Amino acid sequence: MTVQELTISAGKKEPSSFRLVATLGIAGMLSGIALAGVYEITKPIIEANNLRELKQAVLEVVPGGQTMQEVDLVNDAGEHKIIYAAYDDDGTFLGYAIEGATPGFADIIRLLYGYDHQRNLVIGMKVLESLETPGLGDKIIKDEAFVAQFSDLAIDPTPVVVKDGADADHEVDAITGATISTKAVVKAINQANEQWLEYLPETPPDPPAVEEPDSTIETVEEDD
Numbered sequence: 001m002t003v004q005e006l007t008i009s010a011g012k013k014e015p016s017s018f019r020l021v022a023t024l025g026i027a028g029m030l031s032g033i034a035l036a037g038v039y040e041i042t043k044p045i046i047e048a049n050n051l052r053e054l055k056q057a058v059l060e061v062v063p064g065g066q067t068m069q070e071v072d073l074v075n076d077a078g079e080h081k082i083i084y085a086a087y088d089d090d091g092t093f094l095g096y097a098i099e100g101a102t103p104g105f106a107d108i109i110r111l112l113y114g115y116d117h118q119r120n121l122v123i124g125m126k127v128l129e130s131l132e133t134p135g136l137g138d139k140i141i142k143d144e145a146f147v148a149q150f151s152d153l154a155i156d157p158t159p160v161v162v163k164d165g166a167d168a169d170h171e172v173d174a175i176t177g178a179t180i181s182t183k184a185v186v187k188a189i190n191q192a193n194e195q196w197l198e199y200l201p202e203t204p205p206d207p208p209a210v211e212e213p214d215s216t217i218e219t220v221e222e223d224d
Contacts, residue, residue, distance in 0.1 A: 054084075058097040061114035061124030062086035063151075065094050069208040073199045081196055086114070091207035095123055098196065100188035105180040107131040109140070113150060113189050117200060122159070122189060125150035130181075137181035146175055146182070155193055159186050 059065040065086030073081045084097040095116045101108055109132070114124035127141045139146060153159055154170040161183045166173040174182040 057112050057126050057128060058084045058086055061097050061112050061126050062095045063114070063124060064088050067091075067208055068097070069205065071096070071201065071205055073196055075195070075199055083196070085205050087207040093204040093207070096200065098192050099128070100192035102184050102188040102191060104130065104132050104184040105137050105178075106133060109181070109184050109188060111185060111188055113192075115193075115197070117204070120154070120156055122150050122153040122155060125185070125189070127185070132178070132181045136175075136178045139175045139178055140181050140185050143175060146173075149173065150189075155189075158190055161186050 055068060058068045066089045067087045068084045071083050071085050073083060075081075081099075083099070086094045086097060088094055095114050097112050097114055099110065099112050101110045103109070108129070109127060110129040111125060111127045113122050113126075115121070116123045125147060130138065130141060132138050132140060141147075149166065149172050152169070153172065154168075157170050159170050159172055161174050161179070162171045163174050163179075172182065172186050
């Protein structure tokens with residue numbers, strides 16, 4: 001390095017701490033604004049997708065369901081739980097869809113199940129969220145024979161998990177190698193039943209109002 005280069009290098013000033021902090025602050029602020037903008041744009045899309053998936057699950061666990069509406073239950077402690085009433089095309093009440101959750105083998109298992117209050121039966125079950133072991137615990141979602149056991153499951157006496165075949169209408173045959181996950185599904189249903197069935201409305205709610213199509217007829221004048 002020549003004397004001239006040394007002189008130029010020595011004359012350069014390092015950026016001040018204030019300038020570095022200000023630059024980082026501006027960059028962070030711009031990033032925050034960008035993230036907030038993306039969140040505001042995607043939020044309604046995500047909510048709409050979640051609502052559509054929930055409605056599909058409700059109508060799946062209550063066979064024959066075509067429409068649904070929320071029902072707000074309140075227990076003696078003032079706690080709230082939203083369940084869903086399902087109806088057929090004619091507005092006939094078919095049953096409730098109730099959410100349950102409990103720890104499984106890997107993490108919390110969230111599910112939705114249908115309940116027929118007249119027959120006092122579980123009439124369907126769908127796992128909404130699970131991180132159970134692939135190939136074993138995830139059979140609570142993929143094993144059609146297992147899921148089918150919840151199409152007419154008596155809840156009195158309380159459902160129990162058994163091995164080597166269910167003989168009674170309140171028994172659920174465990175999945176081989178996934179007993180913990182099987183028990184978690186049944187436990188989630190039992191807990192929700194115990195906590196909330198007594199607070200169901202004495203009379204099922206009326207079906208949601210159907211919006212009448214606009215019958216206004218526009219008059220179109222023809223040109224002479």
